[in-house]
Amino acid sequence: MPEAIKQKIVIFGAFGAGKTTLIKTIDPESTHIEANCAGGTTTVALDFGRVELDGRHLHLYGTPGQERFEFAREIIAKGMDGAVLLVDAGSPVDEFTRHLYSSLTAAKVPFVVILNKCEAEGPVPAGIAAEFGTTPVWIVSALDRKQCLDALRRFAGTLPVRTNGSSRSR
Ligand SMILES: Nc1nc2c(ncn2[C@@H]2O[C@H](COP(=O)(O)OP(=O)(O)OP(=O)(O)O)[C@@H](O)[C@H]2O)c(=O)[nH]1
Numbered sequence: 001m002p003e004a005i006k007q008k009i010v011i012f013g014a015f016g017a018g019k020t021t022l023i024k025t026i027d028p029e030s031t032h033i034e035a036n037c038a039g040g041t042t043t044v045a046l047d048f049g050r051v052e053l054d055g056r057h058l059h060l061y062g063t064p065g066q067e068r069f070e071f072a073r074e075i076i077a078k079g080m081d082g083a084v085l086l087v088d089a090g091s092p093v094d095e096f097t098r099h100l101y102s103s104l105t106a107a108k109v110p111f112v113v114i115l116n117k118c119e120a121e122g123p124v125p126a127g128i129a130a131e132f133g134t135t136p137v138w139i140v141s142a143l144d145r146k147q148c149l150d151a152l153r154r155f156a157g158t159l160p161v162r163t164n165g166s167s168r169s170r
């Protein structure tokens with residue numbers, strides 16, 4: 001029997017961008033390590049969820065958005081097949097999001113930018129699209145499961161399938 005395709009996708013984004021929400025929406029049985037903070041909760045370690053789409057078993061890892069957790073992001077990123085940079089479309093693009101974008105570009109990992117909190121669907125605002133060069137930019141609300149699954153399916157479909165022994169040493 002052919003081995004199942006497994007892919008590790010890591011979700012990056014600034015504090016409060018909606019990474020944990022996205023993973024909870026996609027996988028209601030996902031696991032989250034969070035702490036209370038002003039106005040809600042914040043990830044202090046990671047999120048982990050799974051979903052099977054078009055025969056691919058996707059393992060989704062959410063990272064902490066607070067800058068001081070860089071060490072955790074580095075550990076979680078190891079061996080990723082692809083990444084998502086989640087951006088809160090309701091605020092101007094901040095310095096930390098730009099830093100994450102540069103780091104992912106430098107790592108040469110396949111990634112997409114997903115603009116979140118877009119309950120009203122529409123075109124990607126030109127000012128935001130311009131921030132991310134030629135990287136694909138998509139629009140979702142992390143509260144909408146169908147939108148999240150569609151975005152993930154389209155992205156996962158572009159990722160190369162690893163064969164046994166391929167290196168994932170990033
Ligand atoms: N309206 C709306 N609110 C959202 C959406 N996605 C997330 N939120 C809210 O945004 C807040 C932050 O969401 P989280 O999922 O905790 O954000 P995070 O990126 O995991 O945050 P950190 O772990 O602290 O970096 C919560 O109050 C969510 O309910 C969305 O698509 N629409």
Ligand SMILES: [Mg+2]
Nearest residue numbers: 019020042043
């Ligand atoms: Mg979180």
